[in-house]
Amino acid sequence: MQPSLEVSAPEKRRPSTLSWLRPKAPTRRVLLLGAILYASVVLLWSAHSIGVSTSRVDVSLLDKSRGRLESVDIPKLLSAVERVPIETRDFPSGNTTPRQLKCIGWRATRGCSADGARDPEKDQNCTQIVSKGERGYCEVEDVSTGERFRVMRRQCNSLPRHGVPFRCSDAHEFVNFRVQAHNTSQAALAPSFKLPNVGREGESPRDGIVMVVYPKLLASAYAAIRTLRDVLGCQLPVEIWFRPDEIQPNDASFKPLKHLAATRGNVTFQEIDDPRAKRFVAKIHAIYHSTFDRVLFLDADNVPVRDPTFLFDSPEFVKTGAVFWPDFWHPGSTIFGVHENSLLWELIDMPFVDMFEQESGQLVVDRKRHAAPLELVRFYALHRPDFFSALRLVWGDKDLFRLAWLKLDVPFTMIQTPPGMAGTVYDAFLRSDFCGMTMVQHDADGEVLFMHRNQHKLTGTFTDEARDDNLHEKTVDDVDVVSAPVARYADPAIWTHLLHFHKGSSRRYYSIQTFVLDLDFKQNQKCYGRRDVHRNPHFYIQEIAALDFSELETQLRRFALQSTQFSSESLNA
Secondary structure (H helix, E strand, O other), X not given: OOOEEEEOOOOOOOOOOOHHHOOOHHHHHHHHHHHXXXXXXXXXXXXHHOOOOOOXXXXXXXXXXXXXXXXXXXHHHHHHHHOOOOOEEEOOOOOOOOOOEEEEEEEEEOOOOXXXXXXXHHOEOOOOOOOOOOOEEEEEEEOOOOOEEEEEEEOOOOOOOOOOOOOHHHHHHHHHHHHHHHHHHHHHOOOOOOOOOOOOOOOOOOEEEEEEOOHHHHHHHHHHHHHHHHHOOOOOOEEEEEOOOOOOOOOHHHHHHHHHHHHHOOEEEEEOOOOOOOOOHHHHHHHHHOOOOEEEEEOOOEEEXXXXXXXHHOHHHHHHOEEEEEOOOEOOEOOOOOOOOOOHHHHHOOOOOOOOOEEEEEEEEEOOOOHHHHHHHHHHHHOXXXXXXXXOOOOOOOOHHHHHHHHOXXXXXXXXXXXXXXXXXXXXXXXXXXXXEEEEEEOOOOOEEEEEOOOOOOOOOOOHHHOOHHHOOOOOOOOOOOOOOHHHOOOOOOOOEEEEXXXXXXXXXXXXXXXXXXXXXXXXXXXEXXXXXXXXXXXXXXXXXXXXXXXXXXXXXXXXXXXHHHHHHHHHO
């Protein structure tokens, strides 16, 4: 298995050049009606020519068996024409022209395919919610041309979860999403387009780390930056982005980070002023508006095990200007439903791509080189209605980056080593389960680089039972200020082992299980790992104590504790 891979989008499907030869539905109706009327006229003329006459003008047909003329019921003929099936086809891929579409309704099919035989008894109107597991499509009509299309095509497993509010009344916006995305991309591909705050041509690029914080992440952010500066020796400048409606700049809880900025230098604070940039959109806003040309984004609870500055000079970044990392999930094993039958691919109008999903707790991007895909990422995140979230097609921001790059056919590097896990081995009767609480990411050579503590975040806060008066110190500048025993730090030690996937094993054997265990420090702890781990030949366990960064968790726990003590003193001042 190669450790990293340069990825390009697959060739896009193009509409057939013969599509103009296909008769439109209204044309068929007109031709059929014309043929019937023409036949009627011919019969009338024939009857007249053999001496049959009437005293009044009447549209009639010759009934040879009775020797008389039968009147034609024109409304009945028109009704018969209306009952002729109208051709409905898939909405053409690559269409970038806005259309005014009218919803006709939900058309159910049998089997597990939207292309299966029709099941009219399960059809629904445009406003009814189509339940999970139903298969079929929304039928829409172009009000200008009369063409009818199948859109929002659903297989049995196209949507991942229960409770998704799927209605065909959304079909018009769903289809035109691709048109708006195309227009956004085309504007961003113009030579004059630039992201905010990028440096001038010819200037040396400005490199730096970008983080986003909110109240529950302040202790994690403080611990991560202290580790970068004091343990790893990383001197990259750091931008800390925050929403002023979540954290006020003068809040006491912000004081530890401000102290870091004053004593360690190269730490700045940026307010997120876009009211739409909430939750995961805040990350995209920070990357989009950063003052750095080349960004290493880190979630605040994600810490490197060595100085990450080398990433900006790595061959992978120099070549593509974008380095991404994989998530636990891939089409053969996913909790988010990102597989071949997902409705995601129709929404963004591109073929299915068989690869790992993305984990965006860390990414490296050259903002100068990749203005267009970053603009498309921003469009994906801010577009309303938000189909990604409403239909649960992806989780948060995590896949939006790779999808934008793939859509625009822009190369990027995806690290090929699947994520490992840091956690603990839970010994039960006749088996051992591995409970992972931290995602472990690697560099392009397959060596551990990032520890993303996403399942048990640092708080720096003691419970009443664990509080120790000896830990209340008045200075926080020095690394060794807190001299308490390791066991008495506020946050529990959760890293005793790493779980790795064997390099020689096929991806189909990479399957991460989710389960809950009662651990010493927490009941019902959510775990990502493997049950009965020692019997699985595709994974192996390594003790943290044997690794170069074995003391990293202790340092993080100490820094987190110091951040909360600093806040407590400032509140009492």
